Amino acid sequence: MSFLAAENSSNDVTKEDTEEPQEMTLDMELERPKAADCTGTDKETLKSALQAAITAACCSRDRTSQGSHGGEVEYVTKSEMNEVLEVCEGVVREGILSEVGNSFFSLFVDRAVRFGEMDLLPLFLRFVDSFDVMRLELMGFVDVNLDTEAMCERLFDIVVKEWRLNLKYCRGQAYLGSGEVSYKLKAFACKVQEKYPLAICTHSSCYSFNTWWSRSVPVPSVSRALDTLEKIVVFFSSTADLEKQLDQIIAIGLRENYEKVHELQGMFCSSWLEKHDSYDVFAQILEPIADSLERFQCSSPQIWSLAVINQAKKLVQLIRDFDFIVAMVALKNVSSFTKELSAALQKDHFSAASQLCQISGIVATLNRVKTNIKVFHQNWFDEACAFAQSLGVPIKVPDSVTVPRDSLLKPGTYYKDAVSLPLVDHLINSVKDHFSDDHKEALNFLSLVPCSVTVSYTFESLKSKPPLYVSDLPDPDNFFTELSCWKVKWKTKVVSPTIPDTIFQTLRLPLMQYFANINTLLKIMCVLPSTALEYCGEVKHHKMFEDYLRNTCAKDRSPCLAVLQVGTNFNRDLDRMVAQCLKVTPKTLEGICLV
Known part of the structure; x- marks a missing residue:
């Protein structure tokens, strides 16, 4: 079964909850009473x-x-096990949706990821759940190769029909893609916002803003x-020994900044997408990385496997390219x-709200850079040439660019x-697009957090x-009256160590029961x-998804397993998983119990 088929199958699970399949063989009908015996098995x-x-x-x-057996179960075929996993995936998704209810939500479509032979967009x-915990849940995937109209239609179907969510409660959209993918996602965003203006387009805090805009260039x-x-x-990040090797590289490249070395060692691979200065760090460790990778193939005695040496050789070739x-x-x-x-x-939240006044200045600065791009580019190009010289890389136009013989293109x-x-142009547009007037006004409500009330000018606005x-x-x-009472409430408690800062x-x-309007605005935030x-004891599921991608090869990935690994809460889902499997795949469940 293809991964796309697996996904479509899982999306239909909810239909199976409410109606029995119409097309069934006589043998299956005859076996149903026998399969029901499985329900007599001890539920635990x-x-x-x-x-398990x-x-x-x-x-x-x-x-x-280590020692994996490919997920095979002795008394269950691979296709039967896949069917069970698809049923369980549907249960996980339904469990999450039951927690959403009719509350506010936002959509986030992450960058395209390779699953087998397909490129899929994670949804x-x-x-915010009933315990006021912020949640970001992986819900499924959509094929990146759909055309614009089909992509929009598919996303609407998923959100409205399959997830049964009402877009009037959507308060944010964040879509990460470049080129054609970006165009498709923007088309969907525009259609949503045309009908629901409060579904504001923003970036996602899963990435630093610098990582976000650069990934859509x-x-x-x-x-x-x-x-x-x-x-x-x-x-x-593929092995502990290689990560230690990177720690040594960081220590060499950033040797003049001990605090930065201490901050990044052991953490860089898992956190670089969230860092605002990752490109600066990469530039500082570029030469040590190249030197280290070259030493992989000439270490004596040979301590690295042939596969690692070959990978290192390929990476050196990519780095030693002007x-x-x-x-x-x-960048x-x-x-x-x-x-x-x-x-x-x-x-x-205070820093985020306070920084909003700087955005117009950032755009003005970038426009001046664009006007004087010859000067700025020359400085950047000279820096690149210095890097190339130290790495022994020839300074030239890419081989893929056809240059006529009589051309003077340098x-x-x-x-x-x-x-x-184009990089400066893109950043100007990104800042304007991602910090629209509505988005900036929305972020102003972060000043409602008590620690910001009396120190942030945005509260007064x-x-x-x-x-x-x-x-x-x-x-x-009563909104403005409530605001005044809120300020009075916290004005005398600024010095208190217990003042909430999240x-x-x-x-x-x-006391939030007396501030219903502010309670609503904070829930929208x-x-x-x-x-x-905010970290409230919950594991960050986007981080779990990134770990899943890092720990699996593209050919071994499955959309179904990704959702299960990232989103399963056995305390919430296990009873319903068993009940649904007894309805849909009773014989397979019985086979699993025989192991």
Whole structure:
């Protein structure tokens, strides 16, 4: 069964909950009473066996696990086991949706990922649960190769029909893609926002803003450079010994910054997408990385496997390419203009709200850079040439570019037009698009968090006009009175060490029952994709998904197993998994119990 078929099958599970299959063989009908005997088995035994089977199936594709048997179960065929997993995937999805209910939510479509022979877009749902915990859940996937109209139709079908969510409660959209994929996702976003204006388009806090905008750059050289950086990270994170090797590289490249070395060692591979200065770090460790990779093949005695040596050799070739070096240096320098913004958005709610006034200044600065691109590009190009010289890389136009014999096209001129200018252009548009007036107004509500109330000028701005979300407020007529009372409440407690500094802490206060409007606004902030996901004891599921991708080869990945590994909560799902399997795949469940 193909992965796409597996996904479609799982999406139909909810239909099987409500109606019996119409087309069944006589043999299956005759066996149904016998299969029902499985329900007589001790329920705890069924639960234990199914949990063990799901766990084994998830671990079987992990290249870091030892002694895996491919997820095979002795008395169950592979196709039967896949059917059970699909049923369980549907149960996990339904369990998550039951927690969403009719509350506010937002949509997040992550970058395309290779599953077998297919490229799929991961679909995430963000909401706040009944315990006021911010949640970001992996819900499924959509084929990246659908045309624009088909993509829009498929996404609408998934959200509205399969998930049964009402888009009038959607308060945010975040879509990560470049080139044609970006165009398709923007088309969907526009259609949603046309009908539901409060479904604001933003970036996602799963990535630093610098990582976010750079991953959607429609510049081939930059896309290839980012792919190379990804391969470097995957390589060094594949084993503990290789990660230690990267720690040594970081110590060499950042030897003049002990605090930074201490911050990154042991953490860089898992956190670089969330860092606002990752390109700066890569530029500083580029030479040590190249030197280290070259030593892999000439170590004596040979301590690395042939597979590792071959991978290292390929990475050296990618790094010792002037096209990569130019793109890397350009990314480092252009991202410096949004470094402070990116860092503030990650830091805390007060910093994020306070940074909003800087956005118009950032755009003005970038426009000046664009006007004087010749000067800026020359500085960046000189820096790239210095890197190339130290790495022994020839300075030239890419081999893929056809240059007529009589042409005077020089590398500097080529890269100004092919990399530097479009990169600056893209960043200008990204800042404007991702920080629209509505988004900035929405982020102002972060100043409602008590620690910001009396120290943030943005709180005062909330009194100037009716709020963006006035239609969502339970008592809009008393909003301004409520604001004044809220300020008085916290004005005398600024010095208290117990003053809440997170949305979660604020929502859990007993007094929130008297501030219904502020309670609603803070819950909307919980689901806005750009606000930081507060750690409230829950494992960050996007991080789990990134770990899943890092620990599996593309050929071994399964959309079904990805959802199960990331989203399964056995305390919530296991009883329903058993019940649904007894309805849909009773004989297979019986076979699992025989192991």
